[in-house]
Amino acid sequence: MDEHTLDYKENDVLQEFEMLTMNAKAAQEHILKKILEKNKGTEYLSKFMNGSTDISAYSSQVPVVAYDCVHPYIMRIASGEQSSILCGERIVELLRSSGTSRGEPRLMPSISEDLDRRTFLYSLLMPIMKKYMRGLGKGKAMYLLFVKAEALTTSGIPVRSVLTSYYKSPHFLHRKHDLYNSYTSPDEVILCPDSRQSMYCQLLCGLVERQHVLRLGAVFASAFLRSISFLEQHWCDLVNDIRIGQLNSSITNSVCRSATQGFIAMPNPELADELEVICSSGSWKGILGRLWPNAKYIEAVLTGTMAQYIPMLEFYTGGGIPLVCTMYASSESYFGVNLRPLCSPTDVSYTILPNMAYFEFIPLMNGLKLTDHEEMVENEKLVSLVDVKVGYYYELVVTTFSGLYRYRVGDVLQVTGFYNHAPQFKFICRRNVILSVDSDKTNEEDLHNSITHAKKILENRNYLLLEYTSCTDTSTVPGHYVLFWEIKSTNEDTTTCALLDPQLFEGCCIAVEESLDYVYRRCRAHDKSVGPLEIRLVQAGAFDALMDLLVSQGSSINQYKTPRCIESGLALKLLNSKVIACFFSPGILHGLCKRYCDCSSLQAHLLRCHSSTSFVWLCHYEVL
Incomplete structure (x- = not known):
């Protein structure tokens, strides 16, 4: 195929994109109507619609659901029942999600024509990129x-x-x-x-x-x-x-x-x-x-928690190769494209394609003050694709051809503008990653932002934070947050001893805690229901080993994302076996040590970490 023929085909796909975004409302209504017509006879929809294809009835009668509500139907199909209990067309495959946000893989139904929709989105990427290069x-x-x-x-x-x-x-x-x-x-x-x-x-x-x-x-x-x-x-x-x-x-x-x-x-x-x-x-x-x-450029997903990798990519590029984000997609559905691929990764917004699925949005009150994931959402509160408002935060809900109906994807998005009549969204975070010890609740974005503040301290000392995850440790009284960090020096002359500077990591602990929300700080300083934050420094390659473990348990290397909150016993055991030093926030640690800890309990904690180096610093705090 020559370039002239390619240009002709690319013009066609760009014209289709223009038509879709100009007529986003009509495109969305057409998509939902087609989904209801094809799937009206399914066991799932019949419970709520009794064979109707009326859009207003769908909006008022079909509930908004999380994965737990869909899972039994998917398992029945996996066991041999007909696809028609959930979908009007044959489910040809079950798509396994990355499953590492909470360590639980999910299976999403897929029909043959889903590949056509994904291919349409892919076909847009190079025509958009060619406008800039x-x-x-x-x-x-x-x-x-x-x-x-x-x-x-x-x-x-x-x-x-x-x-x-x-x-x-x-x-x-x-x-x-x-x-x-x-x-x-x-x-x-x-x-x-x-x-x-x-x-x-x-x-x-x-x-x-x-x-x-x-x-x-x-x-x-x-x-x-x-x-x-x-x-x-x-x-x-x-x-x-x-x-x-x-x-x-x-x-x-x-x-x-x-x-x-x-x-x-x-x-x-x-x-x-x-x-x-x-x-x-x-x-x-x-x-x-x-x-x-x-x-000419490096292409990868760099939004959400992937943003933490930008400094390391810039290190390997020397700042001389642009970093490009092109698309927004998941196992549930493909969503949209970035029309400004050469913008800074921190400014990326995705234009939603109205022909991918039927999209609705749960408004999130007070910015990112999120409700519990299991809470029922009242149908009338949902907002359609074309009715979202610039600057507001929403949780994404999708209805697909393959059997997901008003399904909560769990992504939190912020509206940044419109292209024609199609909204553009900035990806903020995954909704279901939370650290909690007491009444505190820390979501993925809060955790990422607080670590971003601490990273500046490291970078000022010529270190890069390569990777991180977290957990809550309730074996101490009170329980506390634990951050596992793998760092790399950008100074070739740095020695191992220099990496173990307690003042450096105490400063990082303070920076993280000061950046967390009011409830966390109240629990730490006033209620004393949350203990001092701990950073466990792990040896080089620890997060590669974590990835190997999770991939061996079913995650895809292609879709792998380091979990930001570890709950799995094996994963925690692996990371703790790689710890080379532990550092605590010094704010109120000394008083807590006197009240709750003795040397034997610290040694017991140390044995869990398998780190003789950690014992030096832990005993240092105990002596103080």
Whole structure:
């Protein structure tokens, strides 16, 4: 397919986008009418609508629900009952959500035409990007894409991640002549179910094609950084493969091995020498621009909790490669696109596509003062897509063709404006991540914002916060918040001892606590029902190990997001085994130690952390 033909097709898709956004209200009513007509006979809808397709009846009679209400129907279909109990068309697969926000994977029903809707959204991305950058069809993309091994239900329905579904579909595999979707990696490498072997081979192909790479990326920023960390650990092996023209023996998947071997069929010592000089030069600051000198941008999800990865990406780019967010999607539905892809990641807003699903919104009172997730929502309080107001916060509710009716996605969004008549939203946070010890309730955004304040202290001392998660520790009296931090020095001369400066991390603890809300601070200072915040510093690679654990339990590497609140016993045990030091907020710690703790209890706490280094600082506080 030549560029002229592509331009013609791109104009068509952009015109369709213009029509949809100009007629957003009519498009939404048409979508809901089609959903009701196709699914009116389902067991689920018949309970509330008795076969009616009236939109006003739907709005007044069908309840707003969370996953727990849909789960029994999905399990019945998985066990062999007809799809018609939930959906008028055959459910061809169950999409496994990332499931790491609370450690509980969820299964979302999907029908065959859902792929067409996802493909329409994908088809918009390059036409939008081409408005800002030229020549993107003259090179390749090194996108690090991964699949997850799928399973079958007892009735034979595939269970897979939404991205695995797309990568295995004809919509992805039949893109061979699309100039703007030419990837450095063969499909066989992307489809390798062993994520380590796939990552190794994708990086190898990307290095071989380094002069042709115009775009870098992954679905989530976390996956991209995981791959760069992998490259930092294994570049010697990759360079050696290129030098001798022979793939490393650790790649045992025959299909993946055969496809990759074609890239290095001949020894290339000149390229190996170039790469060795770059990778062995000391600091990896700006390494991406040196390895891929023609890269125009890095594409990944960088909104919400992914925003914490921006400093680390800027470290590896040296600030010289733009970071781009293009789309907003989930396992439940695809939602929208970013019409200003070169804006700062902190300013990203997504324009909702009215043909993806039927969208409604729960207004959130008092900004982000969220109600309990299980609370029933009165139907008349919901707002339609075109009736949201700029500046207001909402929780997203979707109705899909595949059997989700007024389903609470759990995403909190803020309206930033309109494109034509379609609203634009900034993603704020996932709604269902909460730390709580007493009457305090800390949501994901509050946690992220408080850590952002503390990160400035680290950055002033030439450290980067690579990753974090949290938990509540109620084994102490009173219970307290725990933050697990993995940090990296940007100063090559920094010693291990310098990392264990208690004043530095006490200052970080104070910064976090001072940034949390009034209720938390009242519980800490007045009620004394919450103990001093603790930072547990973990060794390098601890969060990679956490990812490996959660992926082994069913999460997709492609969709993986570090959980911001850990509840799983195995995950907590893993992180505690990696702790190298513990630091507490000094605010009222000393008095609490005298009242509630003795040296034996501190040692018991230490044994849970498996850290002799921690004992030094914990006993330091006890002596004080």
